Amino acid sequence: MKLLVCVSKAPDTTSRISFTDEGRSFDESGVQFIINPYDEWYALVRAIELVEANGGSVTTITVGDASCDPIIRKALAIGATDAVRVDTTPKDSTQVARLIADYSKNEGFDIILCGKETIDHNSSAVPAMIAECLDLPYVALATSLEVSGSESTIVTEVSGGTNNVTVSGAFVLSAAKGMSEQRIPNMRGIMSARTKPLKVVEATDVTQTTEVTEFKLPPAKGDCVLVDADNAEELVRLLREEAKII
Amino acid sequence: MSVLVYIPTHEGRATKVGLEVASYAATISSDNKVVALVSGDLTEDGGIGSTGVSRVLHFEANISDNSQISKLVSAAAKAEGAQTIVLSGNNEGKAIAPRVAISLNAGYVPGVTSTTGGKSFTRNVFSGKATAIVNVQADISVVTITPNSFGIKVQGDSSAIIESFSTEVGDERVTLNSFTPTSTDGSVPLPEAVRVVSAGRGLKGPENWGIVEDLAKALGATTACSRPVGDMGWRPHHEHVGQTGITIRPDLYIACGISGAIQHLAGVNQSKVIVVINTDPDAPFFKAADYGIVGDVFEVLPKLTEAIKAL
Ligand SMILES: Cc1cc2nc3c(=O)[nH]c(=O)nc-3n(C[C@H](O)[C@H](O)[C@H](O)COP(=O)(O)OP(=O)(O)OC[C@H]3O[C@@H](n4cnc5c(N)ncnc54)[C@H](O)[C@@H]3O)c2cc1C
Ligand SMILES: Nc1ncnc2c1ncn2[C@@H]1O[C@H](COP(=O)(O)O)[C@@H](O)[C@H]1O
Numbered sequence: 001m002k003l004l005v006c007v008s009k010a011p012d013t014t015s016r017i018s019f020t021d022e023g024r025s026f027d028e029s030g031v032q033f034i035i036n037p038y039d040e041w042y043a044l045v046r047a048i049e050l051v052e053a054n055g056g057s058v059t060t061i062t063v064g065d066a067s068c069d070p071i072i073r074k075a076l077a078i079g080a081t082d083a084v085r086v087d088t089t090p091k092d093s094t095q096v097a098r099l100i101a102d103y104s105k106n107e108g109f110d111i112i113l114c115g116k117e118t119i120d121h122n123s124s125a126v127p128a129m130i131a132e133c134l135d136l137p138y139v140a141l142a143t144s145l146e147v148s149g150s151e152s153t154i155v156t157e158v159s160g161g162t163n164n165v166t167v168s169g170a171f172v173l174s175a176a177k178g179m180s181e182q183r184i185p186n187m188r189g190i191m192s193a194r195t196k197p198l199k200v201v202e203a204t205d206v207t208q209t210t211e212v213t214e215f216k217l218p219p220a221k222g223d224c225v226l227v228d229a230d231n232a233e234e235l236v237r238l239l240r241e242e243a244k245i246i
Numbered sequence: 247m248s249v250l251v252y253i254p255t256h257e258g259r260a261t262k263v264g265l266e267v268a269s270y271a272a273t274i275s276s277d278n279k280v281v282a283l284v285s286g287d288l289t290e291d292g293g294i295g296s297t298g299v300s301r302v303l304h305f306e307a308n309i310s311d312n313s314q315i316s317k318l319v320s321a322a323a324k325a326e327g328a329q330t331i332v333l334s335g336n337n338e339g340k341a342i343a344p345r346v347a348i349s350l351n352a353g354y355v356p357g358v359t360s361t362t363g364g365k366s367f368t369r370n371v372f373s374g375k376a377t378a379i380v381n382v383q384a385d386i387s388v389v390t391i392t393p394n395s396f397g398i399k400v401q402g403d404s405s406a407i408i409e410s411f412s413t414e415v416g417d418e419r420v421t422l423n424s425f426t427p428t429s430t431d432g433s434v435p436l437p438e439a440v441r442v443v444s445a446g447r448g449l450k451g452p453e454n455w456g457i458v459e460d461l462a463k464a465l466g467a468t469t470a471c472s473r474p475v476g477d478m479g480w481r482p483h484h485e486h487v488g489q490t491g492i493t494i495r496p497d498l499y500i501a502c503g504i505s506g507a508i509q510h511l512a513g514v515n516q517s518k519v520i521v522v523i524n525t526d527p528d529a530p531f532f533k534a535a536d537y538g539i540v541g542d543v544f545e546v547l548p549k550l551t552e553a554i555k556a557l
Contacts, residue, residue: 211380
């Protein structure tokens with residue numbers, strides 16, 4: 001099987017978030033970058049497991065500039081076969097999706113796996129958009145994926161429960177918690193990652209359709225009102241009369 | 247401005263998130279040019295007219311594949327010349343809306359929490375640690391709204407006119423084998439819940455969740471948990487909230503025995519009111535809280551439940 005995993009660069013989950021350029025850009029100084037957790041823990045690891053069991057290859061694709069190379073090498077160290085980087089600084093999800101679709105349309109991938117969302121943009125948009133560009137079925141929020149021949153059986157999170165679904169042929173999937181367990185790259189993986197192919201390709205001509213005009217930090221919370229542990233009635237009164245929430 | 251909304255239904259009635267989408271659309275369209283689109287069973291107007299929406303396009307077949315629904319929404323948007331298309335940001339909406347945006351060459355803004363006017367929308371980014379104002383540069387905007395951000399606004403008891411709508415939506419390519427509901431107790435699914443009672447490692451073990459469930463029941467709330475609690479199997483995975491779990495935005499979030507790690511806060515800090523119960527006065531969660539009790543959950547929760555029942 002021939003699998004494609006979309007891997008993006010994200011700020012570490014403990015990063016302090018701040019902005020420069022009058023609130024127009026994310027301040028990257030001092031920020032540690034990681035592979036977006038959903039892409040790494042769930043999409044990538046599951047793809048590697050499937051190829052280990054059935055044979056084939058796992059290619060990763062990243063839309064981004066050279067600053068993404070360290071996280072791409074990490075994906076190779078975890079076990080991807082090879083990697084592609086579309087060399088541009090993407091402006092929005094439409095651009096990312098169209099570029100990935102343009103690259104993959106003639107490559108014959110059996111499954112395109114994404115994470116459920118990036119932890120900086122939180123859009124959950126790219127996988128569905130890739131599916132639309134390539135006219136493929138899309139299965140969102142997959143928590144398990146089993147492949148047998150050309151048939152894939154997937155468990156997905158839907159409103160109020162989970163669906164068990166089957167797709168035949170190629171499709172796009174977004175991976176959520178449950179798909180697989182995190183893998184720490186071992187020494188052999190790290191060594192071999194240095195020589196695995198990382199192909200840099202030029203971006204096709206795709207324009208953005210949205211623009212972020214300003215980022216803002218949420219207003220600071222006022223002080224927490226403390227209520228005595230013996231006085232649950234007082235808390236209930238505050239919730240009712242002051243917060244007007246119950 | 248002409249607005250098209252796609253409204254999910256259940257047993258012929260608009261769902262809660264569906265009514266919220268309709269209410270939102272009615273507020274952004276000053277000249278009230280809102281058209282609702284429904285697929286599958288519909289009883290009368292499904293309750294949609296009560297939000298001020300006066301026309302409903304009805305596609306009779308029951309479809310659930312996002313590629314089919316996306317074709318339907320795109321066709322209706324073209325037929326109506328809609329400039330803004332609104333869907334709920336629930337799991338289904340998040341899978342359909344980006345496809346619609348690609349097919350209409352539109353700009354896509356997911357998870358809108360407030361509208362600045364025209365083609366400018368506010369949404370949460372960095373897992374709730376910041377907000378962004380996004381401008382759509384294309385002619386058409388496709389947006390989803392985060393459930394429970396705008397609420398349902400009932401305008402009266404008028405009913406909408408139903409017009410039948412048909413188009414070619416292609417074949418179903420994702421086949422449903424079975425559906426397993428998560429909440430068998432009939433409580434509201436977590437992403438849509440207005441009140442949430444959540445608990446962490448401070449509860450010591452799964453056998454102690456009775457006091458959490460009792461409080462949730464008294465409040466009509468849904469239960470949630472921190473990630474380690476899900477990982478250790480004390481509670482089902484789908485209850486895990488936070489950066490790697492579900493992001494929620496209830497009116498009331500009560501955190502019991504949860505320390506308030508940054509990854510946990512990322513999923514809950516958009517809640518309107520946060521109450522924290524923790525034995526440690528230095529727990530970071532108190533900094534994000536509106537109300538707090540420094541105390542032992544095993545003593546505080548039963549008292550709180552009684553006080554609520556006494557209302
Ligand atoms: C990449 C990454 C992603 C993560 N994503 C998430 C996520 O999505 N969601 C999430 O929740 N976590 C996430 N985490 C984990 C997070 O960092 C914390 O470890 C976790 O939230 C802690 O859970 P907790 O508060 O239940 O446990 P603890 O941190 O152990 O806190 C327990 C709290 O209970 C209090 N307590 C103890 N006994 C009592 C009592 N009797 N009465 C009252 N209070 C009591 C203690 O004072 C303490 O504050 C993530 C971590 C990483 C590295
Ligand atoms: N720049 C990118 N390069 C490669 N894949 C990406 C990129 N941005 C997003 N993705 C993929 O799309 C998923 C959803 O991202 P988003 O729509 O931004 O929330 C991510 O989890 C990745 O798998």
